[in-house]
Amino acid sequence: MFTNDNPNQLIYENKILHISVLGGIRLEGLDRLRVTLKIHNPETPLIAVRHNLDLYNDTQVEKLIRKTAVKLEIGHSVIEACINELIEELEKYRLEQLENQHTEKEIKPLTEDERKESLELLESENLLERTNELIGQSGMIGEEVNRLIMFLIFCSRKRNQPLHVVSLGSSGTGKTHLQESIGNLIPEEEKIEITTLSENAFYYFGQQELKNKLILIEDLDGVLQALYPLRELQSKKKISKTIAFKNTKGETKSVHITVEGPVCVAGCTTQESIYEDNANRSFLLYLDETPEQDEKIMAYQRKLSAGKIDTISKQNAIRILQNSQRLLENIKVVNPYAEYLQLPKEILKPRRTNAHYLQFIEVVTYYSQYQRERKVDEETGEEYIETTIEDIRNTNELLKEVLIRKSDLLTGNSRNQLEKFKNSLENLGQTFTNLQLRYALKVTKTTAQRYLNQWQEIGLIKKMQNKETQTYYYQLIDENEYKNLEMSINEILENALLQISNRNTETDRNITTPVSDETNAEKEKEEPKQRNIKKDKTTEKTE
Structure with a gap:
């Protein structure tokens, strides 16, 4: 009989042997079954075998069987049968526990x-x-x-x-x-x-x-x-x-x-x-x-x-x-304007960023699905909704900073510190030292030097030396480089939206342009001529 009331002490027992699995078993790692066993005869409980082993290791199991047979004076085959039954029960127990863990949480019904x-x-x-x-x-x-x-x-x-x-x-x-x-x-x-x-x-x-x-x-x-x-x-x-x-x-x-x-x-x-x-x-x-x-x-x-x-x-x-x-x-989203959307050339990893940008537009459309007309693909019969210009505009507003960061050679923390330090330059003048940077940002000497090395490496600052004092100082090359990057990206995003809007306006104009009276009159004059031509051709065929 196998008892699992206490997960920290699983028990297998029959008339001959009583086996306790001390500490239970680990559920992860199906390729092993490591346990700590206490084995004794119910008639002589004070004489017991305690052993730690992997029950999937045949050598260790054989050693346990021999040791138990000698100490408890029970036949080798009897102990082997009990151990095999214990392994089967432990495997069933572990699978049951895993299935209970993997059971889907109940979805809450809405009132x-x-x-x-x-x-x-x-x-x-x-x-x-x-x-x-x-x-x-x-x-x-x-x-x-x-x-x-x-x-x-x-x-x-x-x-x-x-x-x-x-x-x-x-x-x-x-x-x-x-x-x-x-x-x-x-x-x-x-x-x-x-x-x-x-x-x-x-x-x-x-x-x-x-x-x-x-x-x-x-x-x-x-x-x-x-x-x-x-x-x-x-x-x-x-x-x-x-x-x-x-x-x-x-x-x-x-x-x-x-x-x-x-x-x-x-x-x-x-x-x-x-x-x-x-x-x-x-x-x-x-x-x-x-x-x-x-x-x-x-x-x-x-x-x-x-x-x-x-x-x-x-x-x-x-x-x-x-x-x-x-x-x-989970409805399909189609973006009819995707071909007109261009990312700035400054983006460092354009392929993956472009995919993320388009997918985020689809997510905005997906979240707005209750405001979109549901259409059906005539070939596949699949339902879908379409992205609107407003979805793209909302995406651009939300991802503006993300795209700017994707175009920046500096890491986020290094950029934040540089922009923060720019506000202190008005009081410091055009040049500054490591010490002044440390006081402005409230960082250690090594951290300040790390920032300086990063900024110098990509050409945002230049390092100079005062020959008289033999000290180094630094100068910011372009104070507005980040603002110019922001303006460039904003301009590209706005131009893409403008292009889409102009295209829609042109399409609407072509659809709704009224036909002039002169055009109608010319068509009416041409129709009798066309009918006469068709009539003449029919007469020729009859003759």
């Missing part, structure tokens, strides 16, 4: 009132603006652009091509808070939150357990060993692995494990360069580290401590945003 208030949001004309307001009411302070981008990316999890996001910023700037706050707006059954993860952990999820799920990673440092399978899930939308194990007969068998996506992945880090491969597959959101954002957060903290935050409105906002996502369907 009529909940459905009505969710549809009211999804059908509102200013949908994105209204959504951003609700995100603010849910407790996310500031970061108006970043929070809406992240929410829309999280909504893309239901699509065949989900997007991914990495939050970047200095320690203590609220990266995790932003991700947690937006993650709270996602239905519980559609997300998986991870703090740390082993190298092979992804392979032991159920085959479709991760499909169309949002994976929230608190800190990418905690899943460093699992980044490769994570990237494969992002790119190929599935991962697979073949493992070998020994069965109870000592035979080596192979098992092929496959875990399917697609998944939407979100993570936080302070180290942009270390996670470049993951960052290339994701949207990069740089946190607002301005004093104005600090004041917003501290003001909210003071109100919360004073009990002046309306918690009922907060919960209502969370409920509406969660329920509205439950009404979204």
